[in-house]
Amino acid sequence: MKSTEPFNDIAPTLIFTYGNPSRGDDGLGPAMFELLENSKQTSHDLDKVDLLTDYQLQIEHSVDLEHRECVLFIDASVSAEAPYEFHQLQPERDNSYTTHAMSPVSVLDVYQQINQCKPPPSYMLTIRGYEFGLGQALTEQAELNLQQGYDFIKQLLATDFEQWPKIRARDDKENK
Amino acid sequence: MSSDNISSQLETAKNPEDMERIVINPLTRVEGHGKVTLLQDENLNIKQARLHISEFRGFEKFIQGRPYWELPVLVQRLCGICPVSHHLAAAKATDMIVGAAELTPTAEKIRRLMHFGQTLQSHALHFFHLCSPDLLFGFDDDVRHRNIIGVIEDSPEIAKQGVLLRKYGQEVIRVTSGKRIHGTGAIPGGVNKTLSKKEIDYLKADIDQIISWSQDAVVLIKRIFFEHYDYHMSFGTIDSNMLSLTGNDGAFDIYHGGLRARDEKGKIIFDHVDYTNYGDYIKEGVKNWSYMKFPFITSIGQDDGWYRVGPLARVNNCDFFTTPMAEKERQEFIATGNGLPVQSTLAFHWARLIEVLHCAEAIKELLNDSDISGTELLNRGELQSTGIGVIEAPRGTLFHHYEINDDGIVEKANLIVSTTNNNQAMNESIRKVASQYLDGNKLTEPLLNQIEVAVRAYDPCLSCATHAMGKMPLQINLVNANDELIDRLEKRVTGEIDRTV
Numbered sequence: 001m002k003s004t005e006p007f008n009d010i011a012p013t014l015i016f017t018y019g020n021p022s023r024g025d026d027g028l029g030p031a032m033f034e035l036l037e038n039s040k041q042t043s044h045d046l047d048k049v050d051l052l053t054d055y056q057l058q059i060e061h062s063v064d065l066e067h068r069e070c071v072l073f074i075d076a077s078v079s080a081e082a083p084y085e086f087h088q089l090q091p092e093r094d095n096s097y098t099t100h101a102m103s104p105v106s107v108l109d110v111y112q113q114i115n116q117c118k119p120p121p122s123y124m125l126t127i128r129g130y131e132f133g134l135g136q137a138l139t140e141q142a143e144l145n146l147q148q149g150y151d152f153i154k155q156l157l158a159t160d161f162e163q164w165p166k167i168r169a170r171d172d173k174e175n176k
Numbered sequence: 177m178s179s180d181n182i183s184s185q186l187e188t189a190k191n192p193e194d195m196e197r198i199v200i201n202p203l204t205r206v207e208g209h210g211k212v213t214l215l216q217d218e219n220l221n222i223k224q225a226r227l228h229i230s231e232f233r234g235f236e237k238f239i240q241g242r243p244y245w246e247l248p249v250l251v252q253r254l255c256g257i258c259p260v261s262h263h264l265a266a267a268k269a270t271d272m273i274v275g276a277a278e279l280t281p282t283a284e285k286i287r288r289l290m291h292f293g294q295t296l297q298s299h300a301l302h303f304f305h306l307c308s309p310d311l312l313f314g315f316d317d318d319v320r321h322r323n324i325i326g327v328i329e330d331s332p333e334i335a336k337q338g339v340l341l342r343k344y345g346q347e348v349i350r351v352t353s354g355k356r357i358h359g360t361g362a363i364p365g366g367v368n369k370t371l372s373k374k375e376i377d378y379l380k381a382d383i384d385q386i387i388s389w390s391q392d393a394v395v396l397i398k399r400i401f402f403e404h405y406d407y408h409m410s411f412g413t414i415d416s417n418m419l420s421l422t423g424n425d426g427a428f429d430i431y432h433g434g435l436r437a438r439d440e441k442g443k444i445i446f447d448h449v450d451y452t453n454y455g456d457y458i459k460e461g462v463k464n465w466s467y468m469k470f471p472f473i474t475s476i477g478q479d480d481g482w483y484r485v486g487p488l489a490r491v492n493n494c495d496f497f498t499t500p501m502a503e504k505e506r507q508e509f510i511a512t513g514n515g516l517p518v519q520s521t522l523a524f525h526w527a528r529l530i531e532v533l534h535c536a537e538a539i540k541e542l543l544n545d546s547d548i549s550g551t552e553l554l555n556r557g558e559l560q561s562t563g564i565g566v567i568e569a570p571r572g573t574l575f576h577h578y579e580i581n582d583d584g585i586v587e588k589a590n591l592i593v594s595t596t597n598n599n600q601a602m603n604e605s606i607r608k609v610a611s612q613y614l615d616g617n618k619l620t621e622p623l624l625n626q627i628e629v630a631v632r633a634y635d636p637c638l639s640c641a642t643h644a645m646g647k648m649p650l651q652i653n654l655v656n657a658n659d660e661l662i663d664r665l666e667k668r669v670t671g672e673i674d675r676t677v
Contacts, residue, residue, distance in 0.1 A: 020253060021253065022238075022253035052356065053356070053357065054356060054357050055259070055357060058301065058342070059301070059305055059338070059339045059342060060297075060339055060340075060342040060343040060346055062339060063339065063340070063343045110339065113332065113335070114332065114335060114336045114339060135238045
């Protein structure tokens with residue numbers, strides 16, 4: 001099947017944000033997408049990055065991971081430590097495949113199963129959110145976390161992929 | 177379908193205070209959250225079964241005060257599962273508001289292409305991801321294996337086809353709506369983009385493969401269905417009225433047409449009804465134990481006027497498919513009813529896959545139609561204060577109704593979603609299953625899964641597009657008449673089940 005190939009060349013890095021922009025801080029992922037997309041217009045540090053966004057993750061998103069060197073998922077969370085958490089992901093069978101929306105690790109697992117090979121190195125940036133009510137805007141604190149997360153991504157993209165796990169370690173230490 | 181049926185008698189127990197209450201909450205592998213409560217007497221007989229859906233109608237309020245031209249984009253946020261359904265239903269409603277009685281051929285065909293793409297991907301997800309584990313492995317398979325991962329392990333090709341069918345449908349949506357999500361393709365009075373040759377060639381490249389896989393999927397469901405024919409024909413089977421749109425000539429049509437309703441014997445109740453008059457034919461009833469409404473056919477009344485929508489109703493209701501392979505499959509499907517509508521609840525799956533095949537065939541036809549690269553995209557007329565749009569969403573008939581003021585601001589909105597239309601029918605099916613398989617038995621996970629299997633057949637979309645899953649594993653509470661918890665089963669993230677009280 002050829003339609004897995006998009007019109008344009010596949011960038012080595014994929015940043016995949018998800019969430020519902022109509023549900024308060026659940027929109028942190030899509031808000032980050034907008035920030036990054038705007039940045040793409042004005043600077044070159046995202047030239048080798050594809051940006052994708054969706055309400056939630058599903059099985060077909062495993063196809064978006066093909067031919068990538070690195071993947072960064074971005075989501076909101078009520079339980080993450082503020083302003084954000086960052087860590088590497090490994091394929092895992094959690095219970096999210098029983099629902100209409102999957103976790104990133106479960107998408108990686110589907111990738112591994114259907115392609116019979118390991119998925120590209122994948123990371124999770126979880127931005128702390130606070131209110132998820134229908135029709136609400138981002139909270140003030142979430143906006144601040146979003147900006148810090150954005151700065152972190154810029155720093156991340158300026159770093160070789162091999163160094164990303166170390167960034168996680170450094171970030172964890174700082175958080176503690 | 178009469179209210180005298182056993183299933184209807186299980187709606188309300190005579191002495192609920194004497195019963196044990198079992199709650200299946202949340203249901204898994206349906207879109208969103210719902211729960212089932214069962215009341216069992218001391219002899220383990222099921223005396224009451226109810227499906228509760230925590231419907232949240234706040235969106236209608238949320239829409240009020242917004243300009244009508246925002247609606248096709250705004251309503252996509254109703255649901256992360258079928259945003260395109262809401263996008264198109266709202267677009268049709270706003271067509272009426274802007275006085276566009278007809279769309280240009282280009283606009284209508286691009287919208288149809290988008291709709292076929294979304295129906296294809298939605299059905300593919302439902303069959304390959306949510307239901308095939310039950311159907312391929314059996315309803316009493318080990319719960320740890322009865323999931324999509326089990327399908328991938330045992331039948332990697334089937335699983336991969338499911339992923340790629342869904343991906344293709346998403347690509348059709350992306351190309352026709354301009355974006356992967358929050359598409360703006362359909363606007364009041366038409367569409368805002370045509371299709372380029374590059375886009376058409378891109379989609380054409382895979383369509384023959386998609387048709388072939390869709391054919392394989394129909395063969396697969398028929399094999400599954402006929403291997404245990406009696407079981408599939410009787411499981412959760414209820415006699416119901418059926419409602420759907422059909423084309424003016426009686427053809428299967430999921431984008432536009434008149435409302436047609438048949439009774440449980442297949443006799444026409446009403447036909448070719450202009451859907452803008454839906455309020456004269458359908459009412460929404462209420463019950464004191466549920467927040468979700470119970471629509472019914474007005475002329476029959478609430479007790480017996482409930483109906484089913486979705487693939488089963490559509491394939492039963494239409495006179496023919498316009499595409500040859502789907503039409504051949506429809507004829508085989510209808511033949512199993514021996515002159516009556518096919519009422520098997522599990523036949524939803526079969527009908528759904530016939531629709532997948534039709535969508536694939538219809539996408540190919542449209543990709544070869546020069547109108548989809550036309551340049552006349554919009555029609556406009558005189559502004560109206562009322563907009564009503566109805567489409568056949570993947571899960572069934574979807575109504576959007578808006579009233580606007582002189583400034584174009586929405587003052588009133590009423591949405592009847594597919595799952596609400598199937599509310600009573602899903603309740604009837606679980607009561608049937610409860611009386612067929614649970615009555616007199618000690619409750620176990622495979623038995624409780626039978627209830628979920630009946631609900632899943634309808635592919636209910638209870639989604640609110642949040643992603644709170646993983647925090648709500650399956651939990652079954654056993655509560656006595658004083659609401660005291662006396663037992664609890666929990667399904668852990670590993671799929672293992674523990675008794676935690």
